[in-house]
Structures are given as C-alpha cells and as structure tokens.
Amino acid sequence: MQRFLxxxxxxxxxALMPARVLAQTxxxxxxxxxxxxxxxxxxxxxxANVSPRKGAADSTTAKLKPGDQLSDEAELSRVxxxxxxxxxxxxxxxxxxxxDPTGKDPLRQPAIVENARVxxxxxxxxxxxxxxxxxxxxxxxxxxxxMKPPDSLVFPGPVVEHFLRVRxxxxxxxxxAEQARIRQAQAEARQRQQRLAExxxxxQALEQLARTETLVxxxxxxxxxxxxxxxxxxxxxxxxxxxxxxSEVVLGSLAVAAIAMQVQLVVEAxxxxxxxxxxxxxxxxxxxxxxxxxxxxxxxxxxxxGVLQAQxxxxxxxxxTRPRAHxxxxxxxxxxxxxxxxxxxxxxxxxxxxxSVVGSF
Numbered sequence: 001m002q003r004f005l006x007x008x009x010x011x012x013x014x015a016l017m018p019a020r021v022l023a024q025t026x027x028x029x030x031x032x033x034x035x036x037x038x039x040x041x042x043x044x045x046x047x048a049n050v051s052p053r054k055g056a057a058d059s060t061t062a063k064l065k066p067g068d069q070l071s072d073e074a075e076l077s078r079v080x081x082x083x084x085x086x087x088x089x090x091x092x093x094x095x096x097x098x099x100d101p102t103g104k105d106p107l108r109q110p111a112i113v114e115n116a117r118v119x120x121x122x123x124x125x126x127x128x129x130x131x132x133x134x135x136x137x138x139x140x141x142x143x144x145x146x147m148k149p150p151d152s153l154v155f156p157g158p159v160v161e162h163f164l165r166v167r168x169x170x171x172x173x174x175x176x177a178e179q180a181r182i183r184q185a186q187a188e189a190r191q192r193q194q195r196l197a198e199x200x201x202x203x204q205a206l207e208q209l210a211r212t213e214t215l216v217x218x219x220x221x222x223x224x225x226x227x228x229x230x231x232x233x234x235x236x237x238x239x240x241x242x243x244x245x246x247s248e249v250v251l252g253s254l255a256v257a258a259i260a261m262q263v264q265l266v267v268e269a270x271x272x273x274x275x276x277x278x279x280x281x282x283x284x285x286x287x288x289x290x291x292x293x294x295x296x297x298x299x300x301x302x303x304x305x306g307v308l309q310a311q312x313x314x315x316x317x318x319x320x321t322r323p324r325a326h327x328x329x330x331x332x333x334x335x336x337x338x339x340x341x342x343x344x345x346x347x348x349x350x351x352x353x354x355x356s357v358v359g360s361f
Contacts, residue, residue, distance in 0.1 A: 072107050072108060072109045072112040073112065075098055075105075075107065075112075076107075076112050076115060076116055076119075078094070079091055079094050079095055079098070079116065079119055080119065082094060082123075083119055083122060083123055083126075086126075088123045088124075088126035088127040089123075089127050091119070091120075091123040092120060092123040092124055092127060092129075095116050095117075095119060095120040095123065096120065098116060099113065099116060099117065099120070099136075110143070110144075113143075114140050114143065114144060114147065117136040117137065117139055117140040118136070118137070118140065118150050118155070118159070118163070120133075120136040121133040121134075121136045121137045121159065121162065121163070122150075122155055122156075122159045124136075125158055125159055125162060130162070133162055134162075134166055137162065137163055137166040137167075138166060138170060141166065141167055141170055141174065142170070142173075142174075142177065145174045145177065145178065147167075149163050149164060149167075150163055210324070211323060211324055212321050212322065212323055212324055213321070213322060213323075213324045214319055214320070214321050215319070215320045215321075215322065216317055216318070216319055216320075217317060217318045217319075217320055218316065218317045219234050219235070219314070219315060219316060219317060219318070220234070221314065224307065224310040224311050224314050225307055225310075225311075226307075227244075227248060227302075227303035227306055227307060228244065228245045228248050228249070228303075228306075229241030229242060229243070229244035229245040229248075229306060230310075231306065231307065231309070231310020231311070231314070232244060232306065232309065232310055232313075234310070235310060235313050235314060235315050236315070236318060237313065240309075244302055244306045247298075247302050248299055248302050248303055248306075251295045251296075251298040251299035251302065252295070252299045254291065254295035255291075255292050255295040255296040255299055258288045258289070258291040258292030258295060259292055261288045262285055262288045262289060262292065265281045265284055265285050265288070266285070268281070269281055
C-alpha cells in the first residue's frame with residue numbers, strides 16, 4: 001500500500017512540472033494565442049480569425065515606405081497582393097499611380113504594364129465600376145492588338161467576359177489601326193528607297209565629277225579683228241567661221257588671179273608694141289578688171305562683216321569639260337639586288353690555280 005501511494009505522488013509531480021514550464025515560456029512570434037495555455041492549464045480563446053492573404057497584404061503595405069523604389073515586378077506583386085486581399089479601391093488607386101507616365105516611378109516594361117492594366121480592370125470591376133473598367137482594357141488592346149484573354153484560372157469569369165466584350169467592340173478600331181500601321185510602314189519604306197536612290201545618284205554624280213575636270217578657256221579680243229572667220233571660230237561658231245573662211249579665200253584668190261591676168265595682158269601688149277605690132281586686148285582687160293573689182297568688194301564685205309559679227313558675238317570665256325588624267329599606279333619598289341648574280345673568283349693551290357664561277361639564284 002505504501003508503494004502504491006508513493007507511485008501516485010510521483011505521477012502527480014510529473015504532471016504538474018510540464019504545465020508550469022509551458023506557462024512560464026513566452027509564445028512564439030507566429031504562434032496563435034490559442035496555442036499557449038494559461039497558468040491554470042486552460043487554453044485562452046483566439047482573439048480574431050485573420051485571413052492569411054489579408055495579413056500578407058497588410059505586412060507588405062506596412063513594410064513599404066514612401067521613399068522606397070521597387071522594380072516593376074515587385075510593384076506588380078504588391079498590387080496583386082492588394083487585389084487578392086480584396087482591397088479593390090486601394091488596388092485601383094495604386095495601379096492608376098503606377099500607370100501614370102507623368103508619375104514619380106511609373107511602370108516601364110510592356111508586359112508588366114499590360115498585366116497591370118488587366119488587374120486595374122479587375123479591381124474596378126470588383127469595386128463596382130463596370131464602365132470605368134473599359135478604359136484600361138481598351139488601352140491594353142490598342143497597345144497589343146493580338147492580346148490574349150486573361151487567364152480564367154487567375155481572374156474570375158466577369159473579368160474575362162468584360163475583356164471579350166471590349167475586344168469585340170474594338171474590332172473596327174483595331175483593323176483601322178493595323179491599316180494605319182501598314183500605310184506608315186509602306187510610307188517609311190518608300191522614304192528609305194527614295195533616300196537610297198538619292199544617295200546612289202549623289203555617288204554617281206561624285207564619281208562623274210571625279211572622272212572629269214572643268215577648264216575655263218579665255219578668249220582674246222584681238223583675234224576678233226582677224227578675218228577669215230577666226231573670230232567666229234573663237235566664239236565657238238564653227239559653221240559660220242569656216243563658211244566665211246572658204247568664201248573669203250575664194251574671193252581673195254579670184255581677185256589676185258584677176259590682178260595677175262591684167263598684169264600678164266599688159267606685159268603682152270607692151271611686148272607686142274615693141275615689136276611694132278598692136279595687140280587688141282582692151283576688152284579682155286576690162287572683163288578681168290570687172291572680176292577683180294567684184295571679187296575684191298565681196299572679199300572686203302565678207303571680211304568687214306565677219307569682224308563686226310565677231311565683235312558683237314564676242315564671248316569672254318568658255319568652260320570645257322574633259323576627262324581627268326588618272327595618277328599613275330604605284331608600283332612595288334624593286335629590289336636593289338638582282339634576282340640572278342654571277343661572279344668569278346680566282347684561286348691558287350699546290351697544283352696551280354684556277355677560276356671559280358659563283359652564282360646566286
């Protein structure tokens with residue numbers, strides 16, 4: 001009996017010691033209050049049933065300070081936390097601030113901006129603003145006409161249906177935007193082709209300019225007073241100049257021939273008179289005299305007229321274009337040492353001497 005009582009006392013002491021230790025131990029930071037027993041051994045009731053998503057959103061909002069700058073992925077994750085916590089108004093306000101291009105730190109990445117607009121529409125639908133949810137969806141579809149509907153595993157059915165309804169209403173606008181993009185691309189392609197053609201023409205003109213050179217030929221005024229079409233030829237009127245030259249040569253030659261014939265007739269008449277005979281050549285002398293006067297007057301008229309025309313049509317200078325002389329091609333320097341050398345060296349030995357021929361190739 002005594003042994004039985006001793007065993008009961010030991011069992012009671014062993015049961016009281018763990019309860020006292022647990023009562024004196026502080027609770028863990030993440031442990032609920034219901035898990036900590038009181039000093040009397042009874043567990044205290046929990047204070048409130050807090051949702052884990054709301055608690056995560058509250059901790060994220062509490063940790064963010066006004067001066068912090070997060071990346072686009074972190075900002076979107078913070079907004080998604082607000083959306084999952086059911087804080088649609090706060091979520092809509094934050095996304096509107098992040099999508100404002102004039103804001104302090106707007107979102108930059110196109111994919112993040114597109115997802116943020118979808119979440120903005122979901123937050124507006126959750127807050128009861130159905131018509132206001134059209135604007136972010138319209139902006140997202142305009143930026144990406146091939147945008148796919150939101151994932152039905154992430155967003156509820158009303159968000160997906162609203163997106164499909166907005167996209168159907170924008171079919172004509174999307175088609176017009178595609179046509180405008182195509183026309184703009186075609187216009188840019190035509191402008192590029194035009195610039196390439198202009199560059200090609202400019203390069204060809206530069207090559208032509210490099211192959212030719214322009215010289216300025218100055219005329220001399222004194223040559224305009226020379227007959228025989230010299231002034232006309234100097235003024236680049238070759239046809240008129242050569243015509244005047246041929247005409248004046250013919251008339252001048254005829255006048256000289258008439259003069260020579262008259263002299264010959266007079267000499268023959270004198271010779272016949274010395275011999276006591278009379279030569280009747282007065283008619284022939286008169287005819288040659290007429291030829292002389294007409295030819296000389298024609299020559300003088302053409303010469304004076306040609307000089308006057310050369311003076312009136314005088315051109316001080318002309319520009320001439322001729323092929324430019326290309327510089328001679330540079331040749332590689334020749335070696336000072338020839339490729340083939342031959343020499344002779346005399347030699348002497350005990351048997352006599354000789355001549356050795358040495359060559360290099």
